[in-house]
Amino acid sequence: MPKEVDSLCPECGKGIRATILERDGKVFMEKTCAEHGFVRDLVYSDSELYKKCERWTYEDAEGVLNPQVTGAKVCPDDCGLCDLHISPPILSNIDLTNRCNLRCPICFANANVQGYVYEPTYDQVVEMLRMMKNIKPFFPPAIQFSGGEPTIHPRFLDILKAARSMGFSHLQIATNGIRIAKDLEFARKAKESGLYTMYLQFDGTCDEAYKKTRGLAGLWELKQRAVENARTAGLRIVLVPTIIKTINDDQVGKILQFAVDNSDVISGISYQPVAFTGRISKEERERQRYTLSDLALDIEAQTGLLRTREDWYPLSVTSPFSKLLSSVWKYEVAKITSHSDCGIGSYIFVNRKTRSVTPITQAIDIEGFTWELNKLVKQRISNIRALTALSAQHLLRKFFREGRVKDGLTAEICLELFQGVVDKEAQRRVELIYNWDMLLVGGMHFQDGYNYNVDRVKRCCIHYAAPNGRVYPFCTYNSGPVFRERIERQFSVPLEEWRKRNRSLEEADYFLCRT
Secondary structure, three states: OOOEEEEOOOOOOEEEEEEEEOOOOOOEEEEEEEOOOOEEEEEOHHHHHHHHHHHOOOOOOOOOOOOOOOOOOOOOOOOOEEOOOOOOOOOEEEEEEOOOOOOOOOOOHHHHHHHHHEOOHHHHHHHHHHHOOOOOOOOOOEEEOOOHHHOOOOOOHHHHHHHHHHOEEEEEEEEHHHHHHOOOOHHHHHHOEEEEEEEEEEOOOOHHHHHHOOOOHHHHHHHHHHHHHHHHHOOOOEOOOOOOOOOOHHHHHHHHHHHHOOOOEEEEEEEOOOOOOOOOOHHHHHHHHHOOHHHHHHHHHHHHHOOOOOOOEEHHHHHHHHHHHHHHHOOOOOOOOOOOOOOOEEEEEOOOOOOEEHHHHHHHHHHHHHHHHHHHHHOOOOHHHHHOOHHHHHHHHHOOOHOOOOOOOOOHHHHHHHHHHOHHHHHHHHHHHEEEEEEEEEEEEOOOOOOOHHHHHHOOEEEEEEEOOEEHHHHHHHOOHHHHHHHHHHOOOEHHHHHHHHOOOOHHHHOOOOO
16 A cells, blocks of 8 residues: 555546555545545555455456456446456345335335335346356356345245256345244245345344334344244344444444354354445544444454454455365355455354354464465466365364364364355254354445445456346445446336235235335
């Protein structure tokens, strides 16, 4: 640092240059639009963690081999998916509706705010699934149905069955959990139809937190019921808290402890610092801006389970782990190759009997292991596919810190837990044989107009499938050019017209508030 990047003006959306620089131990983005003036935004509140993430990112993707837009000149304008894009998707989002049974003030996808209903038909959704299946060099193994609230789509269960029949191994929903909480039989049917994981909106462990973030009382009880029903139905859960500074940042430690206490059903947490999608004053933005390093600092201060600069790494540090699994299984495992600014994370091992928590960095020399494995691949000293399961285990044992673990945790158990992340059969084997759970504690900071970095867009691994036959990175669909608005308007009907056509839909039992 400093470094120059392409960005956008948060007011007019025009492409402008920006500088990322270090000042007083923090990292900022500064940029000037000729029409709208100077903007400074906080990127990281701890510059040392930022620089560590830059050092330990593995941005070694092959790119998308069959882009939908060729000869692209400008990112993000020529999007959908273009040949400037570098990272293949590991997860594809498909919005099933923009209708919802909540009216959250911080949401960017709400029919009542937008005045129209976007709800693809079953056939349109199947066509979007086919489109994602055709992405090369490999299609994303995980599909996440989102919205709005995806569970209120009239053919939700049929859509799950279709996705499962097409070979997508991990079916997820981004949900507020209300329908799962209120209807155990529905949860069971969703599981039978192929649903594997609920990405559960989870902003805290008290009702006051939800009053602030969602504007409604009574949600904390429903969140707990959703967790219990998921456990009974055999569903996995990833908690998804939206964190806003001065609003619910005091909840991050309590959310982590809740996950540890329920590690039999909760696989991880994906903290999401708020992205500002509308107009906001400079003072309010600076007061509420929450960065990934704020998350790491708060986790350490509130729980002591993870250290800020020692235990957190960029998400792409998992790429060598994917290569290890590829060597064991002899087929390609999708790799996270996102930009270092996109997300950070750490794994923790939880013993079910003693409830002890062991950070992965305490059990394994992450830097030594990932560096040596990646060096073997890059220097072609050894063909990664020639590594056998035995040699992969040997490599892990070399960097396993046996003297720093307890309760019988071994390198072999760790390898089984790694496999369980992407292999459901391995996950079931781990649950039957061992007393250990592995949780991902991660943060994903999606971009807004104030911190927009085009380099991050090109490295995006989370993509949206749209009914116009195109695929869009998350941060062009929901921010920047906001292709979501264009797509939804093209494939939507006015809200009042939809209501006249669909008076017979029986959703009233699931609505906590209605307009």
